[in-house]
Amino acid sequence: MSTENITSQMRKGILEYCILLIINKKPAYVSDIISELKEAHLIVVEGTLYPLLSRLKNGGLLSYQWQESVQGPPRKYYELTDDGRSFLRELENAWNDIRHTIEKISVDSTIVVAQ
Amino acid sequence: MKKTLTINLSGMVFNIDEDAYHKLNNYLAELGHHFPESEREEIMNDIEARIAELFNQKLQHRNVVEIRDVEEVIETLGTPNQFADEDAKSGGGESAPRDAAVGQPGRAPRRKFYRDGSNKRLGGVAAGIAAYLDWDVTLVRVLLLLLLVISVGWTFLGYILVWIIAPEATSVSQQLEMQGVEPTIDNIRNFKPKDDPQERHSNNALGTVAKIVLVIFLAFVGISLLSGVLGVFAALCLLLFDMLPGLAFGTWEVILLVSVILFLLIPAIALVMLCVRLFSRDSRIPSWSLWTMFVLFLASIVTMIVSGVNVARKYDYGHWRNWDEERVERYWAQPKPKAIEPDTYQWQDSEGTADTLDFKESATEI
Numbered sequence: 114m115s116t117e118n119i120t121s122q123m124r125k126g127i128l129e130y131c132i133l134l135i136i137n138k139k140p141a142y143v144s145d146i147i148s149e150l151k152e153a154h155l156i157v158v159e160g161t162l163y164p165l166l167s168r169l170k171n172g173g174l175l176s177y178q179w180q181e182s183v184q185g186p187p188r189k190y191y192e193l194t195d196d197g198r199s200f201l202r203e204l205e206n207a208w209n210d211i212r213h214t215i216e217k218i219s220v221d222s223t224i225v226v227a228q
Numbered sequence: 229m230k231k232t233l234t235i236n237l238s239g240m241v242f243n244i245d246e247d248a249y250h251k252l253n254n255y256l257a258e259l260g261h262h263f264p265e266s267e268r269e270e271i272m273n274d275i276e277a278r279i280a281e282l283f284n285q286k287l288q289h290r291n292v293v294e295i296r297d298v299e300e301v302i303e304t305l306g307t308p309n310q311f312a313d314e315d316a317k318s319g320g321g322e323s324a325p326r327d328a329a330v331g332q333p334g335r336a337p338r339r340k341f342y343r344d345g346s347n348k349r350l351g352g353v354a355a356g357i358a359a360y361l362d363w364d365v366t367l368v369r370v371l372l373l374l375l376l377v378i379s380v381g382w383t384f385l386g387y388i389l390v391w392i393i394a395p396e397a398t399s400v401s402q403q404l405e406m407q408g409v410e411p412t413i414d415n416i417r418n419f420k421p422k423d424d425p426q427e428r429h430s431n432n433a434l435g436t437v438a439k440i441v442l443v444i445f446l447a448f449v450g451i452s453l454l455s456g457v458l459g460v461f462a463a464l465c466l467l468l469f470d471m472l473p474g475l476a477f478g479t480w481e482v483i484l485l486v487s488v489i490l491f492l493l494i495p496a497i498a499l500v501m502l503c504v505r506l507f508s509r510d511s512r513i514p515s516w517s518l519w520t521m522f523v524l525f526l527a528s529i530v531t532m533i534v535s536g537v538n539v540a541r542k543y544d545y546g547h548w549r550n551w552d553e554e555r556v557e558r559y560w561a562q563p564k565p566k567a568i569e570p571d572t573y574q575w576q577d578s579e580g581t582a583d584t585l586d587f588k589e590s591a592t593e594i
Contacts, residue, residue, distance in 0.1 A: 143274070143278060144278075157306075158304070158305060158306025158310050158311070159278065159304055159305045159306060160259070160275070160305040160306035160307070160308070160310065160311050161306065161310075161311045163271045163274050163275055163278075164263055164267060164271050164311070166274075167267050167270050167271050167274070168267070171267070182281070184281050184284055184285060185238075185240060185277070185280045185281035185283075185284040185285075186237075186238040186239055186240055186277040186280050186281065187277075188277070188281075189274065189277075
């Protein structure tokens with residue numbers, strides 16, 4: 114039995130959080146986000162992001178601006194709204210809770226998780 | 229030399245090879261279906277813009293988008309079943325395991341019965357059964373042959389019936405349904421047809437011979453049936469004018485002949501339908517017509533029996549030529565010819581002959 118399903122679920126769970134973190138640093142467009150995720154070892158295809166970003170925007174967490182590009186049509190650069198920033202802070206809290214739980218359990222566990 | 233088309237992606241013009249165009253078109257359609265109505269337009273616009281950008285980057289030293297460019301773009305953007313963004317509402321369909329061609333787990337495959345054209349010897353009936361039951365096709369064939377022997381040939385009729393009634397799985401979605409796989413867009417894309425032209429050909433050698441034999445046999449049967457129909461029809465006409473030897477005009481007699489005509493005609497029509505089916509794969513015979521034919525056929529058998537009994541009761545076929553009675557009487561009423569040599573033989577050995585012609589006593593009243 115492989116861990117594939119579970120780890121895949123885990124990654125999906127943190128995806129939105131990661132995206133918001135990236136956009137929080139500076140306004141970004143899809144390709145930027147993908148490359149940063151890739152550097153952080155979270156691989157998704159671009160097609161995943163488009164509906165996700167669209168939904169976040171529709172939910173009021175993101176806004177975008179058009180920027181002209183020499184490489185083709187104008188690009189959408191996304192940035193966080195105020196709602197987005199408070200949403201991100203909530204997610205950070207949630208993440209910290211989860212991390213805390215795991216760490217607590219692992220310390221008492223006899224199975225050592227390889228670093 | 230290839231034909232190119234001109235497309236507009238997000239306000240930018242591209243020349244694109246025809247085959248690349250179709251691939252791109254299909255991909256965009258697939259994506260379109262994947263997204264819910266409310267978000268579709270915006271997402272598709274974003275994606276098209278991105279595709280335009282990618283094409284631009286690739287077309288550094290040339291000016292036509294080729295199929296590999298499209299393939300690379302699809303690789304970059306991903307196919308719907310690679311999207312990691314599904315929410316609970318879109319259902320488990322997109323988070324299916326890698327091997328989409330095998331079908332989704334947890335969804336009970338509901339198979340539909342089709343004749344399997346890719347695996348057929350004669351009509352694909354055995355192959356269709358094998359696909360439906362998930363058995364080995366040779367096993368099915370052996371069983372069918374055994375059944376044929378045991379049933380003294382009636383299985384052959386069953387085979388023909390299935391051949392007429394069941395359609396062949398021609399389109400990809402039909403072939404998927406035959407195997408019990410959901411015909412989603414992904415599965416259709418990933419479908420690899422069992423395309424072994426070699427094997428097909430050798431199958432068809434035996435199959436064609438069998439088909440020819442079958443056609444000859446069916447033609448023979450068909451002609452016999454039709455001539456039977458013609459014959460009985462002629463008899464019916466005679467009957468209507470009361471000129472039919474052996475039967476007098478009456479309701480039961482007419483009913484009898486009509487039911488016999490139906491009894492012969494319906495199988496003849498079914499044979500014609502079978503031949504049509506043999507030569508044009510996609511012809512669909514409406515099931516109501518098949519059912520009416522079947523019902524009429526049964527009715528004709530019943531009617532034949534009933535009317536036949538009623539007619540037979542009327543006539544005493546031990547001496548069935550009672551219609552001739554009048555004529556015969558008139559014949560015997562004629563003055564007997566004078567014997568040429570009255571002493572050598574006597575005309576009146578009418579003992580013997582009179583017996584066979586004497587209907588008066590034994591004839592029953594009509």
